Amino acid sequence: MDTQSKKLLGTVIIAPEIIEEVKRDVKNITGFKNKIGEYSGQNTTNLLDIILYGAIILDASDIHFEPQEDDSKLRIRLDGVLQDVIFFEQNAYHSLISRLKLLSRLKLNITDKPQDGRFTIEIADSLIEIRTSSLPAEYGESIVMRILNPKNLIGIDALGLRKDLYKVFEKEIQKPNGMIIITGPTGSGKTTTLYAFLKKIQNSEIKIITIEDPIEYHLKGISQTQVAPEKGYDFSDGLRSIVRQDPDVILVGEIRDLETAKIALQAALTGHLVLSTLHTNDAAGTIPRLVDLGVDVASIAPALKMAVAQRLIRKVCKKCSTLSRPTAKELDEIKKGLKGLPSSIKLPDLNKIEIKKINEKGCEFCNFTGYKGRQGLFEAFLVDSQIEKFILTNPPVSSVRELAIKKGMVTMYQSGLIDVVMGNTTLQEILRVVEEDESVRAGGEKTTL
Numbered sequence: 001m002d003t004q005s006k007k008l009l010g011t012v013i014i015a016p017e018i019i020e021e022v023k024r025d026v027k028n029i030t031g032f033k034n035k036i037g038e039y040s041g042q043n044t045t046n047l048l049d050i051i052l053y054g055a056i057i058l059d060a061s062d063i064h065f066e067p068q069e070d071d072s073k074l075r076i077r078l079d080g081v082l083q084d085v086i087f088f089e090q091n092a093y094h095s096l097i098s099r100l101k102l103l104s105r106l107k108l109n110i111t112d113k114p115q116d117g118r119f120t121i122e123i124a125d126s127l128i129e130i131r132t133s134s135l136p137a138e139y140g141e142s143i144v145m146r147i148l149n150p151k152n153l154i155g156i157d158a159l160g161l162r163k164d165l166y167k168v169f170e171k172e173i174q175k176p177n178g179m180i181i182i183t184g185p186t187g188s189g190k191t192t193t194l195y196a197f198l199k200k201i202q203n204s205e206i207k208i209i210t211i212e213d214p215i216e217y218h219l220k221g222i223s224q225t226q227v228a229p230e231k232g233y234d235f236s237d238g239l240r241s242i243v244r245q246d247p248d249v250i251l252v253g254e255i256r257d258l259e260t261a262k263i264a265l266q267a268a269l270t271g272h273l274v275l276s277t278l279h280t281n282d283a284a285g286t287i288p289r290l291v292d293l294g295v296d297v298a299s300i301a302p303a304l305k306m307a308v309a310q311r312l313i314r315k316v317c318k319k320c321s322t323l324s325r326p327t328a329k330e331l332d333e334i335k336k337g338l339k340g341l342p343s344s345i346k347l348p349d350l351n352k353i354e355i356k357k358i359n360e361k362g363c364e365f366c367n368f369t370g371y372k373g374r375q376g377l378f379e380a381f382l383v384d385s386q387i388e389k390f391i392l393t394n395p396p397v398s399s400v401r402e403l404a405i406k407k408g409m410v411t412m413y414q415s416g417l418i419d420v421v422m423g424n425t426t427l428q429e430i431l432r433v434v435e436e437d438e439s440v441r442a443g444g445e446k447t448t449l
Contacts, residue, residue, distance in 0.1 A: 010103055010119040014049045019123065026054045028367045029078075033086045036074070040088070044095040051096075052121060056128060058367070061147060061187075065100075067093060067140035078367060079314045079374050080187065090140075097141055104132035112136050118214075126150065131214065148216050156196045160375030162418065164344060164410075168306075168380055173197045173275075176248070178305035179268035181255070183280040183289075189312045189376055190277045191216055194251055197275060198222060201249065209245055211238040212253035227253075235260040243267050252276040258294040265295065268303040282412065283309040283381035284401035287391055301391040307381045309412055311433050313425050314371035316356040320363040321370065323354040323423070330355070330427055337417045342408045347421055356423045375424065377433065379412040 026032045032054045039047045051074070055063050060076040072093035074085045088096070101108050104117030115134040120127050131146040156169060172180060180197075182190045195217060198208055202221060210219075213227040213235070225242070227234050235252060236259035242250055243263070254277050255261050268274040280289045286307035290300050326334065335350055358370030366372040381404045383391070390403060405411065410418075416430035 010105055012049065012052065012103065012119060012121045014053050014121065014123055015046075018046065018049050019053060022050060022053045022057055026057050028364050029058070029076075029083055029085060032058060032076075036086050040086075040092060044092075044099050047092075048096055048099050052130070053123070056121070056123075056147060056149065063145040063147070065093065065097065065143040067137060067142065069139055072140070079369070079371055080312055081314075081369070083367065083369075093140070097143060100132060100143055100145070101134065104130075106132065106134055111141055129217075131216075150217060152192065153195055153199070153217050153219075154192065156200045159193060159196055159378075160419075160424075161378065162345070162415070164342075165378055165380060168382065169197070169308075170200070172306045172382075173201050173273070175273060175305065177268060177271050177273055179265060179274045179276065179303050180306045180308070181276055181278050181286050181304065182308045182310055183278045183283060183286055184310040185279065187312070188310050189374075190310055191253075193308070193310060193376065194275050194277065195219065198249070198251065201273075206248035207246060208249040208251070209242050209247040210251035210253070211235060211242060212251070223247075236263055239263045239267070243270075243272070247272060249273045249275070254278070255290075255293070261290055261293050261295045262299070265299045265303040268305075269299075274303075280309070282397075282401065283307040283379050283409070284404055285309075285397050286381070287395075287400055288397045291394060297392055297394050301383075301388045304383050304391075306383065309379045309381075311377045311412065312374045313377045313416065313419065313429050313433050314369075315373045315375055315424055316358055316426060317363065317366035317370055317372040319365040319372075320359040321356045322359070324357050326353065326355050326427075333427065334417055334420065337413055338421075340405075341414060342410065344408075345410065345418070347418065350421070353421055355420055356426060358426055371425075371429070375419075377412055377415050377419070377430075379410060379415060381409055382407075 022035065025035050035050055035054060039050050051063065055076050058076065058078060060078055062077040064075040064082065066073045066075065072088045072090060074088065075082045076085055098108060103119040106115040106117045113136065117132045119130050121130060128150065129148040131148060133144045135142045161169065182193055184190050198219065202208060209223045211225050211227060215224050215226045218224065225238055227238055235256060239252060239260060240263060250267055250272050252260065252264050252274065255264060264274050264276055278286055278289055280286055287300060291297060331350065360370060362368035362370045387403060413430070413434050416434055419425050420427050420430060
């Protein structure tokens with residue numbers, strides 16, 4: 001099969017000359033914009049290849065095509081933040097959209113309904129999947145592509161964990177049964193963390209089965225299945241079938257309804273390690289959220305072993321950031337937030353610390369943002385016998401959280417402040433990412449910096 005035929009069937013093979021050209025010229029957003037400009041008005045296939053590979057080179061997570069009244073905007077998400085790249089004339093936009101829909105196996109004649117698809121980019125020996133979403137908008141179809149690069153499949157060592165959290169996670173995921181739930185908003189890295197857990201525990205002696213919507217990354221040696229609601233195959237149906245497949249570990253992409261929750265909890269109580277995700281603001285909110293779905297607390301208490309809340313924070317650029325003494329207001333915020341931190345966590349003398357400050361203009365290395373790369377920010381809530389008994393009383397989330405903190409849980413806000421003290425990020429970034437009332441929960445009034 002020739003290259004063009006493969007492309008038409010949903011696999012893009014980027015030409016070696018384009019790869020070399022992009023590697024040479026695309027070092028930042030400016031280089032990306034200039035390279036796209038060179039190919040604008042030329043062959044649509046080559047132009048799209050430039051856009052796709054340029055975004056991959058820059059480590060973008062998403063590519064956005066956004067039609068406007070007179071033109072269309074291309075944006076990419078870098079380190080969790082969208083950045084403008086270039087504007088297209090409408091003719092170029094329509095040609096690119098048609099090409100994308102063809103590759104993604106979306107219906108070209110449907111423009112007034114949402115559509116989802118995917119295709120694969122083949123580069124050397126690597127396959128990078130692109131998940132495409134089309135949404136009708138005022139001036140045309142808005143297209144968003146999620147880049148699923150296998151290099152983002154990291155191990156637990158690369159999650160950015162403190163030593164104490166690393167030990168906790170390592171211990172809990174090695175247990176033969178029980179449920180571990182990771183919470184957080186869309187795009188907070190929940191799936192990456194779950195896959196890191198699977199990579200850590202995977203061996204020839206256990207069977208791991210996942211049910212996902214959709215399958216984001218393909219994992220060797222692991223059985224993966226994807227829900228298909230249009231065919232009557234949802235999480236609850238899939239989970240019922242999975243437990244009959246003699247698994248040791250089950251990953252449920254997301255708990256969305258009572259039936260899925262009940263089956264997952266039952267599996268955790270009958271000799272399976274169950275990993276899943278849930279949408280809550282913090283770790284303690286896991287329990288009330290399950291109750292809201294209709295789950296009996298008598299099922300939650302013995303099954304749930306750990307709830308983890310997660311966010312992603314940007315790391316300071318190593319090339320252009322500087323060290324300086326915190327202001328009086330910043331130091332006060334840090335001291336208040338870290339008050340009551342467990343004694344097992346050792347920090348330098350806060351009165352003598354220097355913290356990283358970003359260069360507001362940034363540099364070429366960080367795309368002029370002051371930040372480069374991201375890491376996880378976590379809070380872990382462990383269920384022991386005392387908390388298990390407490391859960392049976394159906395307590396409010398504030399009471400669960402209070403007890404967890406008393407038993408040594410480091411809050412997400414405190415975790416962020418530790419990263420500030422250790423020079424990984426800035427106080428401004430923590431206040432941007434963590435919930436607005438988190439600093440109050442951690443021990444002081446909200447500070448505006």
